[in-house]
Amino acid sequence: MTFDIDFLQRILATIFKAMPLTLLLAFLSCIGASLVGFALETLRRTGRWQGYLLRFVIDALRSTPILVQIYFLYFVLPYYGVVLPGPVIGVLAMSLYYASYLAEVFKAGIDSVPRGQTEAAMAVGLSPLDVTLRVVAPQMLRNIAAPMGNYFVSILKSTPYLAVIGVAEMMGTTLEIASDTFRYAEPMILLGIVFLVLCSIIAWLVRRLEARLMANTRR
Amino acid sequence: MSFSEIFLGILEGLDVTLTVTAFGLLFAIPFALVAGVAQQFLTGWKRAPVTAIIEFWRSTPILVLMFMFYYTLPVAGVYLNATTVAAMTLGLHIGAYGSQSVRAALQALDRGQVEAGLAIGLTRWQVLLTIELPQMAVAMLPTFVNQFIQLVKGTALVALITMTDMTARAKELSQLTFDPPAIYGALMLAYFLLLYPATVLGRHLERVVGRRSGRLNGGRAGDV
Numbered sequence: 001m002t003f004d005i006d007f008l009q010r011i012l013a014t015i016f017k018a019m020p021l022t023l024l025l026a027f028l029s030c031i032g033a034s035l036v037g038f039a040l041e042t043l044r045r046t047g048r049w050q051g052y053l054l055r056f057v058i059d060a061l062r063s064t065p066i067l068v069q070i071y072f073l074y075f076v077l078p079y080y081g082v083v084l085p086g087p088v089i090g091v092l093a094m095s096l097y098y099a100s101y102l103a104e105v106f107k108a109g110i111d112s113v114p115r116g117q118t119e120a121a122m123a124v125g126l127s128p129l130d131v132t133l134r135v136v137a138p139q140m141l142r143n144i145a146a147p148m149g150n151y152f153v154s155i156l157k158s159t160p161y162l163a164v165i166g167v168a169e170m171m172g173t174t175l176e177i178a179s180d181t182f183r184y185a186e187p188m189i190l191l192g193i194v195f196l197v198l199c200s201i202i203a204w205l206v207r208r209l210e211a212r213l214m215a216n217t218r219r
Numbered sequence: 220m221s222f223s224e225i226f227l228g229i230l231e232g233l234d235v236t237l238t239v240t241a242f243g244l245l246f247a248i249p250f251a252l253v254a255g256v257a258q259q260f261l262t263g264w265k266r267a268p269v270t271a272i273i274e275f276w277r278s279t280p281i282l283v284l285m286f287m288f289y290y291t292l293p294v295a296g297v298y299l300n301a302t303t304v305a306a307m308t309l310g311l312h313i314g315a316y317g318s319q320s321v322r323a324a325l326q327a328l329d330r331g332q333v334e335a336g337l338a339i340g341l342t343r344w345q346v347l348l349t350i351e352l353p354q355m356a357v358a359m360l361p362t363f364v365n366q367f368i369q370l371v372k373g374t375a376l377v378a379l380i381t382m383t384d385m386t387a388r389a390k391e392l393s394q395l396t397f398d399p400p401a402i403y404g405a406l407m408l409a410y411f412l413l414l415y416p417a418t419v420l421g422r423h424l425e426r427v428v429g430r431r432s433g434r435l436n437g438g439r440a441g442d443v
Contacts, residue, residue: 059422063368063414064407065375068386072407075399157280164379171282184290192283199278 004186011187014173015194022169025090026156032095033155034148037102041110042132044103061100067161069093074165090162098155105147109140142213149206153199160195170194220396226405232388233409239305239374239384240367246310247317247370250276254314255321256347276315282376284308289380305377313370320362324355361428364421368414375410385409 044054061069070093077084084092113136121135122128141148160171174191178184220228257269276284285308292299299307328351336346378387389406393399 059415059418060411063418064410065372065386067375067378068403068406068410071386071389072403075393076403079399153278157278160280160282163282171280175286178290184286185294188283188287188290192279192287195283196275196279200274203278 007181007183008186008190011174011177011190012194014177015170015191018168018170018173019194019198021087021167022159023156025087025094025162025167025169026152026159028091029094029098029155029158030152032091033098033102033151036095036099038106038137040099040103041106044107045110058100058103061097066093066097066158067164069097070161070165086162086165086167089165090159090167094155094158098151098158101151101154102148105144105151106140108147109144110136112143113139145213146206146210149202149209153202153206156202157195157199220392220398220401222401222405225392225396225398225401226408228392229385229388229402229405229409232383232385233413235302235377235382235384235387236371236374236413239302239309239377239382240371242302242306243310243313243370243374244367246307247314247366250311250314251317251321251366252352255318255325258318259322259325273315273318276311277319281309281312281373282379284312285376285380301377301380301382305374305380305382309370309373309376313366313373316369317362317366320359320366321355324358325351327358328354358428361421361424364417364424368417368421371414371417372410 040054040058044051044058070089073089073093074086077089117135117139118131121131126135159169162169163172163175166172170191174187178187254269254273258266258273261269279287285305288308289301289304292304332350332354333346336350337343341349374384375386377384378390383391385406389402393402396402
């Protein structure tokens with residue numbers, strides 16, 4: 001392997017150019033996964049049969065690889081006439097897959113809020129939706145900030161899968177350079193370093209956020 | 220092609236999926252144990268390299284790791300076949316997650332256990348091997364099952380480094396016949412049948428072990 005500083009610079013420039021899209025896709029997927037996950041877990045609690053059904057949906061999502069789910073959405077939706085651009089498919093797939101994991105996090109979170117809170121809120125006449133969104137959710141978030149943050153890092157680390165459906169995120173653009181130049185080693189190593197740094201920064205932010213929230217609970 | 224033909228065609232890739240899983244476990248379990256114990260026992264500067272290795276394997280996306288090693292090792296003169304590279308990268312990625320559960324389980328164990336062991340004259344290693352690890356094994360069972368599921372799901376990626384696993388078979392079949400709903404439905408079904416029992420088992424173990432030890436199981440699943 002010859003050391004070529006120009007080549008490395010070109011790769012880095014390409015990776016950084018694709019970084020905003022990567023972060024945007026990850027960010028949208030975080031929001032999507034949180035909303036769907038919370039909806040799944042809230043609906044799961046509304047009754048016995050909903051409980052069985054949604055538990056099954058959650059477990060089914062967890063039992064298949066995200067790559068296969070991406071392929072499924074990408075190839076099957078157009079067959080039924082629903083043609084969506086790659087990035088939209090990507091956000092959709094990551095939102096659904098990680099919703100199944102976040103639903104479990106929300107389960108622990110909702111359980112961590114004392115029952116008395118729900119009962120008191122119902123006693124003063126709040127609607128079930130208000131009880132969930134205004135009483136339980138805010139108290140729950142503090143307890144689950146850390147695991148939620150960890151899954152957000154996981155979502156960022158899943159963005160490379162979108163390269164397989166042609167999304168021009170960091171992995172996709174790096175692979176393009178690699179296949180143009182027939183040199184895979186340097187681009188892959190640099191991409192690994194960029195991801196490592198990016199994920200470490202976010203993981204560090206999550207730890208800090210957790211520490212702050214914990215400090216607040218101690219009073 | 221009928222659905223059952225497609226499904227059977229996909230199952231032709233099952234042996235690759237299972238082989239990579241089996242070899243992946245050979246990397247994941249020892250790495251998780253050694254790295255987790257080392258991170259817990261080492262202090263000061265000696266701990267930094269262990270943490271760095273764990274973070275490298277944990278914080279880099281698995282697809283990037285796989286491509287990195289698949290394409291870089293030959294440049295460095297190391298020629299490994301795709302199965303080895305896939306099993307190694309997947310195994311160490313999952314193992315790095317597992318090491319955090321090992322460490323959490325070690326920390327969660329009652330200190331009295333270690334002190335009692337030392338008091339009756341056992342060495343620190345004997346305490347670790349005969350007192351701490353056996354008790355941890357039970358506490359770690361749910362995590363183990365969950366990481367195992369992640370490992371099996373991760374094998375879908377080997378399709379991208381030229382191996383013919385179930386996912387790759389689905390792509391091959393899609394060139395023979397245009398029927399995406401059947402092909403990708405069958406592929407989903409194959410993974411579902413393979414892993415749903417494990418998912419249910421993991422959930423059950425989480426409940427049983429969690430109730431017995433009265434705490435949430437440490438660590439989280441990987442991301443494949």
